[in-house]
Amino acid sequence: MQQIINFVLRYKSFLLYFLLLTIALAFTIQSHSYHQSRFFNSSNWVTGNIYETSHGISSYFGLSEENKKLVNENKRLKTLLFNRETTDSIALDSTINYTVVAARVIKNSFTDQRNYITINKGKNDSIKQDMGVITSEGILGIVENTSENFATVQSILNEKSNINAKIKNSNHFGSLIWDTKTYNVVQLVDIPRFVQLNVGDTIVTGAMSSIFPENIPIGTIKKFNLDTAKSFYSIDVDLFNDMTNIKNVYIVNNVYKSEIEQLEAKTLNND
Amino acid sequence: MISNYYFLNVIRFTLLVLVQVLVFNRLNFFGFINPMVYILFIYWYPIKENRSAFIALSFLLGLSIDFFSDTMALNAASTVTIAYLRPTIMRFVFGVNFEFQSFKLSNTTKAQQITFLALLIIVHHLVFFTLEVFSLENFLLVLKKTVSIGLATLVLCLLFGSLFSASKE
Numbered sequence: 001m002q003q004i005i006n007f008v009l010r011y012k013s014f015l016l017y018f019l020l021l022t023i024a025l026a027f028t029i030q031s032h033s034y035h036q037s038r039f040f041n042s043s044n045w046v047t048g049n050i051y052e053t054s055h056g057i058s059s060y061f062g063l064s065e066e067n068k069k070l071v072n073e074n075k076r077l078k079t080l081l082f083n084r085e086t087t088d089s090i091a092l093d094s095t096i097n098y099t100v101v102a103a104r105v106i107k108n109s110f111t112d113q114r115n116y117i118t119i120n121k122g123k124n125d126s127i128k129q130d131m132g133v134i135t136s137e138g139i140l141g142i143v144e145n146t147s148e149n150f151a152t153v154q155s156i157l158n159e160k161s162n163i164n165a166k167i168k169n170s171n172h173f174g175s176l177i178w179d180t181k182t183y184n185v186v187q188l189v190d191i192p193r194f195v196q197l198n199v200g201d202t203i204v205t206g207a208m209s210s211i212f213p214e215n216i217p218i219g220t221i222k223k224f225n226l227d228t229a230k231s232f233y234s235i236d237v238d239l240f241n242d243m244t245n246i247k248n249v250y251i252v253n254n255v256y257k258s259e260i261e262q263l264e265a266k267t268l269n270n271d
Numbered sequence: 272m273i274s275n276y277y278f279l280n281v282i283r284f285t286l287l288v289l290v291q292v293l294v295f296n297r298l299n300f301f302g303f304i305n306p307m308v309y310i311l312f313i314y315w316y317p318i319k320e321n322r323s324a325f326i327a328l329s330f331l332l333g334l335s336i337d338f339f340s341d342t343m344a345l346n347a348a349s350t351v352t353i354a355y356l357r358p359t360i361m362r363f364v365f366g367v368n369f370e371f372q373s374f375k376l377s378n379t380t381k382a383q384q385i386t387f388l389a390l391l392i393i394v395h396h397l398v399f400f401t402l403e404v405f406s407l408e409n410f411l412l413v414l415k416k417t418v419s420i421g422l423a424t425l426v427l428c429l430l431f432g433s434l435f436s437a438s439k440e
Contacts, residue, residue, distance in 0.1 A: 013322045017355035020330045024348035028402060047339050054293050109296070109340065111303040113403050116341035152341060183302065244299065 048150035329354030
């Protein structure tokens with residue numbers, strides 16, 4: 001007994017170090033297999049408020065540029081609205097598939113392997129996990145964690161990100177992933193080789209996921225080549241979004257998402 | 272005197288965390304270089320203090336940075352590592368000298384100070400990026416990040432060090 005106590009006392013700093021390192025590694029490795037750690041995210045009260053304060057000061061700097069972006073978006077939406085075929089019927093609530101909440105980015109990151117963005121809307125604005133986040137130019141990511149007033153978003157610049165995407169005006173879809181190399185290029189894989197591709201073609205979100213509406217712009221094809229098995233294309237996609245400069249975002253909620261997921265889960269169980 | 276020490280370290284802790292997350296995590300120099308100046312806390316921390324407390328405090332420091340930057344517990348793991356290895360590194364750089372009561376960081380030569388700081392940074396960054404990339408395949412990427420970001424960290428730490436040279440220690 002005496003010897004055990006002596007041993008603990010002699011190596012107490014090593015044991016402490018070992019314990020703390022194990023805790024840190026456990027948290028790190030656990031989040032490799034699961035969603036982003038529940039505890040280590042910047043949507044909590046302290047970090048959220050510090051980022052909000054800092055954002056309140058720095059948000060004044062890019063105002064004119066941000067204004068220009070929003071005016072451009074308005075222009076595009078107005079053009080769509082004016083050229084819409086006029087219908088006499090009044091839009092009913094039951095025809096709404098998606099609801100949209102606007103938020104502001106209070107913390108952005110794009111240099112890590114797994115980038116997360118923090119926004120200033122949370123549970124109080126009925127933001128939930130797995131809602132899609134887009135900007136006026138293209139998609140941004142998926143909501144991962146929420147607190148009362150803040151939420152963290154798993155950016156498309158994250159090695160865990162995997163989003164259904166397709167080539168515009170066709171129905172050939174694949175998965176959008178990121179190889180962690182450059183912050184303005186993502187990869188589209190699993191497009192079969194018989195599809196006719198051209199550099200400059202537009203990539204948009206596909207209809208396969210219940211997170212994003214169909215046809216949200218993502219980027220254009222930068223270059224493409226066949227993968228090692230020679231049966232699928234691996235495509236480099238230039239993003240429309242400037243991921244280094246994002247201020248205003250929209251969170252899209254599919255009203256029927258839970259219904260779709262329930263149905264799919266049921267179908268799988270029946271097999 | 273004791274309370275003064277505590278006070279100084281608490282202020283230093285808070286300021287370094289804030290400066291790190293609000294300024295240096297947003298630097299994105301060349302698109303990917305974000306120096307980690309909070310390592311200065313390990314460099315500056317008094318030598319004769321309780322070692323266990325120092326290790327626990329370093330863990331806390333890394334954890335606070337992690338909370339802000341959504342990096343799981345990567346900073347905590349690497350910071351606690353250099354806190355644990357600090358006596359070994361100091362013995363390597365300063366020889367047996369540093370075990371004497373009269374030893375002061377400000378009494379050593381500039382070259383020794385820089386070597387000490389550089390070793391801390393190299394170990395920290397190596398652990399950090401190995402855990403972040405988490406694959407042996409991309410070991411070149413780990414080295415590239417360690418060298419480039421380590422250099423930036425070293426330069427900025429030296430600048431900070433000379434700006435706030437702690438004359439009291």
